[in-house]
Amino acid sequence: MATPASRRGLAGPLKRWAANPLVYNLFVLSIFGGGVLLMVLPAELLTFKAPEKAELNLETTFSDLSSQGWLSLAFIAMGFILMVFDVVGADLVMNMVLALMVIFKIITIKSALVGYGNSGLMTVVTLFMVAQGITSTGGADFIITKLLGTPKDTMLAQVRMCLVTALFSSFVNDTPVFCIMLPIVLTWAAKARLSIRQLLIPLSYCCLLGGLNTTIGTSTNLVVTGAFDSRVLDPESEYYQEGLKPIELFGIAPYGIPNTFWGIIYIVLAAPFLLTGGAGMKVYKRMGRALSRKAQGGLVEESGADFFFGVLVTEGSPVVGHSIQAAGLRNLDGQYVTSVRRGSELVHAVGPEFMLATGDVLYLSGLPDGTDKLTELGLVPFSDALEEINETELPGLSGTFGVSTISVPKVGHLKTVDSQGDVSFSPPELVEATIRKDSDIVGQTIRGSAFRSRFHAAVVAIKRNGMPLKWTGTQIGDEVLKAGDTLLLDVAPQFWTSPAVNEAFTDLHKGGQVRSHNEFLMGMRVTKAMAGKTVQKSGMRQLPNAFLVAIDRAGATLHAVSPDEELEVDDILWFAGNAASVRFIRNTPGLVPLAEKHASKLLHTAVVERRLVQAIVAPESPLVGTTIRESRFREQFNAAVVAVARKGERIRAKPGDIELRSGDILLLDTGSAFAEQHKASGLPAGAFLFWPAPAARLQDSKHFQLIIEMPDTNPPRYLHTAIAIASIATAFTLYATSIIDILPAATIVVAIMLLTGCMSPDQARRSIRWDVYLMIAGSFGVSAALEQSGGAAAIANLIVDIGKNAGGGNFTIAAVYVATTLISQIIANNSAAALMFPIAATISKNDNVDIYLLSYAIMLGASSVFMSSFGYQTNLMALAAGGHSSRDFLKFGTPMQVVLAVVSIVSLIAHDSWGFVWLVTGAASLVVMGLPQVVDILYRWKARKHVPLKEVN
Template identity: 25%
Template sequence: MSFDAWLTLAIIVVCLVLLVLEKLPSELVMALGMVALLTAGVLSPAQALAGFSNEGMITVAAMYIVAAGIRETGGIDLVTRYLLGRPKSTGAAQLRIMLPTITLSAFINNTPVVATFLPAIITWAERNNLSISKLLIPLSYGAIFGGTCTLIGTSTNLVVNGLWIAEGETSLGMFDLAWIGIPTAVVGIIYLMTIGSRLLPDRAENAGVFDNPREYTIEMVVAKDGPLIGQSIAEAGLRNLGSLFLVEIERDGRIVPAVNATERLLADDRLVFAGDVAAIVELNRIRGLNPSLTNGAALERQYPERRLVEVVVSTRCPLINQTLRDGRFHTYYGASVIAVARDGRRLRGSLGDMVLKPADTLLLEARPVWVERHRFSPDFLLVSAVQNSEAPRFDRAVLAWVILGAIVISATTGIVDMLTAALLGAGAMIGSACVSMGAARRSVDFPVLVVIACSFALGKALQVTGSAGVIAEAVLELPGERPWLVLGCAYLLTSVMTSVITNNAAAVLMFPIVLAAAEQLDVSPMPFVISVMMAASASFATPLGYQTNLMVAGPGRYRFADFIRVGLPLNVLLGGISVVLIPMIWPF
């Protein structure tokens, strides 16, 4: 090999080691690797920066915005609320989680799906006395299963497809991967409900990640012409709310205490709840319930984009010893109080009639910029935004799903290419106010995009220096010139790399290697390209292998060994199925 080839391998090895050690952010590691190759003259500026204009990477960015539109309108919340129900066993609960997760993840990026399901499933598990540790790994794995079923199911598929198009080949179809993704998903579900369920830990205590020691008192109003009118408390899902308790109902000036599960809801009923912040965030996502704001719905009318903020009142607040209504808190601060906590005690009476005291903790509904404007205000001891608390715009949920459907149909039928469909869909989400510009910007995971773009540079260096061909020869040496065995080795190598570094980086680095292997064998490269897609996405054996695994590790109180015990056999099982099926569908 030439000096440039050895230098490329050395730089890539250093990058891999740094990624595994996690001492530096992954986007910084990959950017430094790209800059090193550019500085050493291995790559020209055009080659080094080509990844930033790759179709796959831009499509990933657009689909982040599309997914944000589904999330911001409460589209996923509606699905979870109607589909989860009340399971009779742990296996039934796992199935109820995995089926909608797989379906949604086939068309929406996995990360926002899991991020939305996660708090809902924790609350749901508490209501139904289920062990969180039995449910969250199936949630993450279900999202991975779904991502392997379509071209847009995961960013890895889009990235590899972008590399394939860059080679002058025709793009894969929307549902081409379903020939492999659906069979492996079915086998994965069966495994998790049988063998995997026994291997999953059973830890009785739920995670404390979403716990909050403050107990708030909050009032909600049943919306006129909303879906909850006429439903009983039980039918509306307001009886078993985990850490949230329905204290009473105020109706036409009278109080209904000790509310019965069969009590029917009427328009303008004021429901008084007591509970923690996480439970209130979930309550705020129930369609047909609106916060009983201290100054009507003024904030909602003025600013559709709102979020929850916690503040602790200081002794310098000018509204001390005034009621929230008389003090006109909304007019004074531009935010509405929706809940109050005081010394861990449950407060009585109407929210508007509560007299403000020093050290009261208030839960406010405010614009996103409110936190920055009041962070150092002397009126408050603490100002803190509540994560993932944006109020869903349910009136646009159906429209958001229609936009996603249009993307899938237009790309599948060939009306427009995948990139154009994704960009038009992202524009439609913003233009129709399904997602605001601010939320759209926040939804794009720029560190992930930087990792993807810089990975292209490292993969290109493997090609131009001939390193990929050398590695391909090493891969070929063990199985010889038997394509099926080479395919298995390629799948295994990709899977191992994905377990320790990001899936997109592993796919991009393996792409030129498998192309070189196919060329040396004089066979079609398509089976190898599909194997890289599958192996890079189907990563179950470590929490590092996929972002959704990391997301559930904390709330599920999982240990590293839990993923190895449950995920490694699944990796082997699905890898074997993929290696057998892929050449049958895409012959050598």
Template identity: 25%
Template sequence: MTLEMVFVAGMIVLMLTLLLFEVIRADFIIFIFLVIFLLSGVITTEQALSGFSNEGMLTVLLLFIVAGAIQKHGIIENFIYGILGKTTSLRLSMVKLLAPISIASGFLNNTPIVVTLTPILRDWARDNGFSPSKILIPLSYATILGGTITMIGTSTNLIVNGLLINAGVEGFSFFTLTVVGLPITIAGLIYILTIGHKILPNTLGAEDTIRKEAKEFLAEATIGQRFEHLNQTIINASKNSLKGIYIIEIIREDGTRIFPVRAETYIKEGDNLIFSATLNRIAEVEKLKGISLETGTNESLEVLQDENHHLVEAVISHNSSLVNKTIRSAEFRSRYNAGVIAVHRNNQRITSRVGDIMLKPGDTLLLLAEDSFVQEHQHSQNFYVVSTVNPPETLIQSNLKGFLALGLLLVMILSVTLGFLSMFEAMLIAVILLFVTRLINWQETLSYIQFDVILLIASAFGIGAAMTQSGLALFLAENMVRFAQPLGILGIIFIVYLATNIFTELITNSAAAVLMFPIAFEIASQLDVDYMGLIITIAIAASCSFITPIGYQTNLIVYGPGGYKFSDYIKVGAPLVLLTMAMTSTIVYLVWY
């Protein structure tokens, strides 16, 4: 190994470590290492910037706009309401639901589909006496599987296509991936509706209600002079006004911190109580005389509380700019015109003041927000809005406009399929027509584009170039071939899939695809075989993340609302990973080799 190769390998390992532990946002991490490779001379300026002008990356950007326009006009939500309705059979409803969702995911970005449908399906399940935990992981998995059907099904497919074009070879056609994606989607849905359905956790009826009510939030309250248990012990107050809450810490007016709080500790005027409780108990505490809930900012709850505000639950995205920031340092109140009343973190009791909580992916925030909050931030990369007590009527949109946007997308796809236009040209025309017909405006466009994904994609091209330029990709390819050659080409396909899938579960699907692309390309060159089979293997493996909630963002979206444990993904997802791995390897071998 050359010195440059060792340097690149060390940087790649460090990058993977930072991605694994989510030190900062994934797009920033990859961009930082792109800059490192540029400044160290591993890649040229042209190579570093190649991703920012790549056709695949620009196509992803345009697709975000088109998908956002369709979602805006409520056509997906209306369709779901239409096919579900009232039912006595959850299995039958799942059959009717998952197939069209998978097909839709082949033509739309799956993240907005899951964001939109999570609160709808959760409420529908509860209204019909079913457990949301039986339907939300299947929702995520169905959209992931459906995304493998076409070239535009996921951003990962478009990234890989862009890498092919960048390498000077023929890219995917619109339906190149269908020969693998469609069979694994069908097989995957059958598994989800049979074995997977039985493995999923089930909390029915009253038990599900208990689960919902028992979700503990961390909250903060200030004791005033009118509090009825002033200068009494904690045990006294806990038997009456403060019954059912767990006081974690008391911060005196002079700054003294009392932790742990003992039964004989006295409550004094000006005390800040840091406590955890269910949503119902927090609401009851807020009504008590002489006690006021804080919002994690310098303003009290009363400042925000009027007829134009409602309670909203929002889940922090794994790509959020709020991750690893405190609520106070992020200036949440002024930034979103919403107060953070409480915070919930799955399977973990938080010990901190609300304003000092370091936000993590998957955290659920209980907000007091304006009526317009859900509409303004439903496309935000910072968090996924999952429920609101009094939701604005976002579904009251023109059905005609929704069908126009969808029809425009279908016409553009048809033009690509027939070879009249490239995917980039078709999406560019579609976006222009959306503006001309006033189906979208410039302000909305910015909210549809997930700039973190765009930065990650553009930066990832340079990382792949560094691996190729330094010879690291060739070195890894040669060693993988040497290891797998006794197993034949089928064994090599299997190992490429396995390596890509492991990367996907640990870091991100886009990063996994970019890291494995040059390796697979070199393997094809070493063996003198068609590169397309191995590249398709990477595209499929990078998307099929089922074992962890962190591997794919749709898994993270349903994590909190479904009340899942980390182990639920392993139990349900592991057999699905093995199924898709076996089918993909076999189909790729039979079709391309």
């Protein structure tokens, strides 16, 4: 999906034209008229008929290409342009092009529709259901935890994902591998807080690369080996060559494995710069800091902390004269006191007995949450902010200093003094903002950029390269700003209306883990499976959009939860998060929701039918004023209350003890019938646009105002996860050993999942991505039309002739590779391989070029589909799932296409010295792929040392 910036070039003129009624009406009428002409003209003017099945002429060139051939090329070029500029969806573009090819008699309707029933496409549809089965059991979370971990670094994540995917794809067809890996990677990205756009295109590419390592890794390789056996080894064939043997399982490995590793090397090095969400040079700067012997360059690797910020102890603060322990600063939600500045001295070893004084600056590490409590204690964000004091506020200012106003440090967001003379401060409004690359504040200090006067905001903290920054001077105002820095700002109301804000910042949102109207506080009980692990190692600090607020243990509450805190059986962990984060909290192995005891007793509700539903308590609901236990909620509604959200208030209590109020958002564990029953009860029109027509029964509109069903929120069932994984592993093993084809094997797996309760029939139906189905189905017809019209053969012969004219031999091998690659971008790569093999076999027999090398060139070229989003089905699925545009594939895939073309051609030409090629490839891979892992180990080692913060000069 195109970003606003990417559409800017076309959006302006289109809006101006559309604003003119005459132009707009003419445009609409021209489209209507053009559509009518397309329906009439072919019947009247085109007297020929599309061939039912065209005979391929492998000698077709551009000089004798038919009008249908030129039209097919033109329509494909038009479709490519539409997708590059993201005018309409790729599924619609593909089928529009196919419709034009039918209208202009390039291909028959029967041939065009063959793709919709293609066995490979049916396999993709079936595998969507297989993947849903793993997701529904909670298995995706389990798999990623065990197999891939939760890396904080995108580069390390890419290395791990690419290696696992390529290995898997070497022995199982690449499309099934992508279908299975897709939901796992989506969950993994959310859990590890990684950009999904940095992962999905690489996932598709690695599925293709892995298929190059064996002859069974992709169906294209099987097409080539089948053609080799039937044409080259058959004595009755015109392409027969005596004394040759069939291509072995690992025959392509000497050339495919270097391709795979160099492809991963390219992905790791280029993704930060060419894929959306990449950090650019920041990735390498972070590595440099990790590998240097010096301290961490001012960065605090504080066990997942989001910011390093300071709060000032103001005059009259109730914490003055008290220790940190007595002031309650050891019990902050998600924050830790790391050091204290008193005057010019910075104290690192701050124990609970440290006594506080007016003017102290406490440095906290963590999420800037709970500002209400900090404000109550007289602690305000400490920044470089200055305020103007005039003669009225400071009598004698002119006589003493010779000026009418003076700037002094600002010591609070909004300060008020009551009739008793007591000073109080209102809570600050904290906002996170990222500095734009083209902002004029880049390279300036915070104070030098006149932050407060320009933006009506003060900088409280900085994150650089995703890590909290400890400023180098005595004041944060002395810090030099860099593009991409994330700032935590204490903003005034004028901030939101200042034009300078949009020019300088992007990605503005509330700072830290802000308590919002729909934030839930969810209690989870620790079981034996989790006991003995620390908070850090158990992954409690890597849950997306959630954080651990407190632990209830043996009647006591631990607020400041250290990452090294060891969990015990029956600990109650309280997590704060939004509705989207609940799935990840509940699917964590070793944790059980407090409401599970009641949810497991729901009547006539199988575990597979349970899901999470949000329901808002209506203003006049009979539930208002009663506790959940008193209302006998489970018996009345056949639903268990998991958590309650109340206008940002955190309710840390067992669900049964919560007294309900109007407007409370209830998070319910219930069956599929709950939403259906309450949808039919006369709720406001438009409230349920996301559901089909209800099968009505109950009349409970007086209880709930709005109901939202959350997808993929079944309770985790690890026995069913084991069943799903075992059935998938068995099916793929039988397929890899040629005992059963993948389509019937996948169908049997779906049947097993349905019969054993891994997923429900409704979940299986809803898992199918129809946009992907339409894209792939249309692409089959388009590629068949280009093949039958002679366009594909013309491209192939042009490139092969160039290779022959250049000198033959190695040039011919390179030409065959290039021709196969280019054709594979626009037609199905199986068709490209089938088209190119007879051409290659003819060249081999006539010009004495090694047929094995030509066959491997076709295999490598046919699977090198990187710059076209519609060239291969895994690319189409990545396009849809990641919100990408065709430009993303063109931008990232084209250089990769060139790199792997060089690697492939060199490997084929230097076939007698493939050991040397492997040596160079291995050395490069060890450095590039091993470096992210080394950096991760170094950061973890430094974090375990707990080195105290030091001044960085």
